Amino acid sequence: MIGKLDPEDLAMVVSRTGAQDDDVLVGPAYGEDAAAIRVGDRTLVVSSDPLSLAHERLGTLAVSVACNDVAASGADPRWLTNVVFLPDDDRETLDAVTGQIDDAATDLGVAVVGGHSEYAPDLSRPMVSMTCMGLADEFVPTGGAEPGDRLVLTKGAGIEGTAILATDFRDEVGSAAKRGESFFGEISVVEDARILREYATAMHDPTEGGVVTGLLEMAEAAGVRLEIARDDVPVREVTRVLCDTMGVDPLRIFGSGALIAVVPEDSVDEVLGELRDAGITGAEIGRVVDGDGELALDGEVISEPSGDDLYDLWE
Known part of the structure; x- marks a missing residue:
């Protein structure tokens, strides 16, 4: 295991x-x-x-x-x-x-x-x-989400996983490896967090298991349900190419480089504007509703972590 x-x-x-x-x-x-x-x-x-x-x-x-x-x-x-x-x-x-x-x-x-x-x-x-x-000055927890809040994701899903696929599996992914390797330069979310912490009630760095596991951990920590649609989650083209080649889900591979933040609904536009001004892409990907520690992805309820898709590639 x-x-x-x-x-x-x-x-x-x-x-x-x-x-x-x-x-x-x-x-x-x-x-x-x-x-x-x-x-x-x-x-x-x-x-x-x-x-x-x-x-x-x-x-x-x-x-x-x-x-x-x-x-x-x-x-x-x-x-x-x-x-x-x-x-x-x-x-x-x-x-x-x-x-x-x-x-x-x-x-x-x-x-x-x-x-x-x-x-x-x-x-x-x-x-x-x-x-x-x-x-x-003020600690921002993973478990601070409350019903009515909105979910914001910076950069995109699978940033770290893309870089790993491009280097650990260079021969398998072929010509896309060079583009994916450049993602190592985007792993840090320190600047993302400096902007978002002024608004966020919760933040989380999705690592192992990617965006899906990161969101599930936030939901469990706060005792709420997070609802997202796959089409709303930014995934870069090279990430899709590498994931399709290796048969993995970009929402379920190592996700460092993105930051998930829970912000009040009336702050979303301001938050996205500040990120944009700093040269950081961001998107609203979902909302917080009453629940019991689960994630709803396109209506499918997920209540247990499933691990990271990349692990099967190393076995």
């Missing part, structure tokens, strides 16, 4: 929270990718994420994915720690991965402040686990 724990196992994990601390404002919970900790009059936002499958840009993706979770919670990412595991004594790979981490963190203005590196012969591929921290 590859990927996230099923909801039952995850519930067991997040129930084990150690000592009580009144300064922990948001702790482990389904759908919440970051913790919120009171530090003086501000909030420290902390998130951790592992990455192992996108081997050509492992360090680049690891930095962006960790920073995205912090940004999607209303904070400016500032500090990173990284843990790097290598399957063998391969200095070339170590140099490549840590160089990617250094470059990506520098581009985002984030300092790498510590971590750990070691060789782990039982692994079949390198693995990086990043922890990102940042300060927020």
Whole structure:
């Protein structure tokens, strides 16, 4: 089995929270990718994420994915720690991965402040686990959606998945690989979040399982139903080409690079205008209604995560 724990196992994990601390404002919970900790009059936002499958840009993706979770919670990412595991004594790979981490963190203005590196012969591929921290004036949760709100998506579905398909499956996708590889430059949602956090009641960075899983996690965290139509979700042409070639659904592949935000209905036009002024594409993709933690996609009710379509390609 590859990927996230099923909801039952995850519930067991997040129930084990150690000592009580009144300064922990948001702790482990389904759908919440970051913790919120009171530090003086501000909030420290902390998130951790592992990455192992996108081997050509492992360090680049690891930095962006960790920073995205912090940004999607209303904070400016500032500090990173990284843990790097290598399957063998391969200095070339170590140099490549840590160089990617250094470059990506520098581009985002984030300092790498510590971590750990070691060789782990039982692994079949390198693995990086990043922890990102940042300060927020106001924490934005995953689970803040309320009936009547609207859903906004930046950039499009499957941005990260497109880049992975173009590199990990270069031979299979052929001439479209070069266009898809350029999507690595769009994985960060830090700027998207700086705009949306001024309006959003909830934000979420769709990673594993793509837009569908990201929306389901938001619905579950808020105890509402999210309703979307597939035709309203932006999917770029090269993403469609690569997904059709490999037989995967663009709404169900790694989705970093997009940001899902829940905003009041009367703010949608203003939000989309501000994104457009910043050179970021965005679209209204659906609405929030009364429900019990489910997603309705073209009327089909989804209440359980189904995993990421890319996993079958690696098996």
